[in-house]
Amino acid sequence: MTDISNAQLVDRLKAAADNVSAKLGGLSDADVLVPTDLPGWTRGHVMAHIAHVSNAVARQVEYALRGELIEFYDGGQGARTQAIEMNAGHTAQEHRDYISAAFTRALSVLDGLDDAQWDLPISYRDGVVRDGALAYWRELVIHLADLQLGRGPETWSKEFCLYLIEFLSARVPGDIHLKLLPLALPPMTMGSGESAVSIQGMLTDIAAWLSGRTPTMGSLRAEAAADSVELPVLLPWPSAFAAK
Known part of the structure; x- marks a missing residue:
C-alpha cells in the first residue's frame, strides 16, 4: 500500500480538487454537453459524478465518526445512476457550485481527522477511512482526465x-x-x-x-x-x- 502519510494524502486531495476547480472555471453550458470517452457520458455526467462521489466519501467519514456504517451511495447504485442522469444537464455554473460545496464537505471532514480516526471502519470495501480517501484521490485524478480539459494521464505524477x-x-x-x-x-x-x-x-x-x-x-x-x-x-x- 502506498506509503504516503495521512497528512500527505489530504494535501494530494486538496491539490486534485484545486485542479478540477481550475479546469471547470472556464466551461460554458455548451462545453458541459460535450461527450467524453466514457460510454453514454457527457462532461456533465462526469461532473455530476465528481460531486456525487465527494458527498459519498464525506458521508462515509461522517458516519464513521459516529461509530456507524452506511452504504457508500445514499440509495445504492441505482440511486447513484439516477442522480447522475438528473444532474448531468445542469448549467456549467450549477455544476461548479455543486462541486465546490461537495469538495468543501469532503475535504473539511478529512482534514479534521486525528490519526486514530483514519482507521475507523467504513462500509466501502469493508475498509477504513483511509481506504475511502485513497479511492477519492483515484476518482478525482482519473475523472479530471476524463473531462479532456488538458489534464490527461500524461500529467499523472509518478x-x-x-x-x-x-x-x-x-x-x-x-x-x-x-x-x-x-x-x-x-x-x-x-x-x-x-x-x-x-x-x-x-x-x-x-x-x-x-x-x-x-x-x-x-x-x-x-x-x-x-x-x-x-x-x-x-x-x-x-x-x-x-x-x-
Whole structure:
C-alpha cells in the first residue's frame, strides 16, 4: 500500500480538487454537453459524478465518526445512476457550485481527522477511512482526465501512477503474469499466472491502460515469447465503485 502519510494524502486531495476547480472555471453550458470517452457520458455526467462521489466519501467519514456504517451511495447504485442522469444537464455554473460545496464537505471532514480516526471502519470495501480517501484521490485524478480539459494521464505524477498500478494489480487475469517495463524505471511484476506477457512504455501510459483510459504519450508494446501480441484483456475494477 502506498506509503504516503495521512497528512500527505489530504494535501494530494486538496491539490486534485484545486485542479478540477481550475479546469471547470472556464466551461460554458455548451462545453458541459460535450461527450467524453466514457460510454453514454457527457462532461456533465462526469461532473455530476465528481460531486456525487465527494458527498459519498464525506458521508462515509461522517458516519464513521459516529461509530456507524452506511452504504457508500445514499440509495445504492441505482440511486447513484439516477442522480447522475438528473444532474448531468445542469448549467456549467450549477455544476461548479455543486462541486465546490461537495469538495468543501469532503475535504473539511478529512482534514479534521486525528490519526486514530483514519482507521475507523467504513462500509466501502469493508475498509477504513483511509481506504475511502485513497479511492477519492483515484476518482478525482482519473475523472479530471476524463473531462479532456488538458489534464490527461500524461500529467499523472509518478507517485500516483505507482499507487494506481499497485491498486489495479487485481485486474490482471489469473492465468497471466505481467512484467511491466516502464521507460527509465525498474521493472514491475503483476499476477502469478503461467502465461508471461511483458509490456513496455511510459509509466503514465501503463497506468492509463490499467485504469481503462487511452495512453497519451506513445504506444504500449506487449510481447509474449519474444513475439508482439495484443494487450491483455483486463478484469473489472477491484472496487465497490469504479471510475465508470
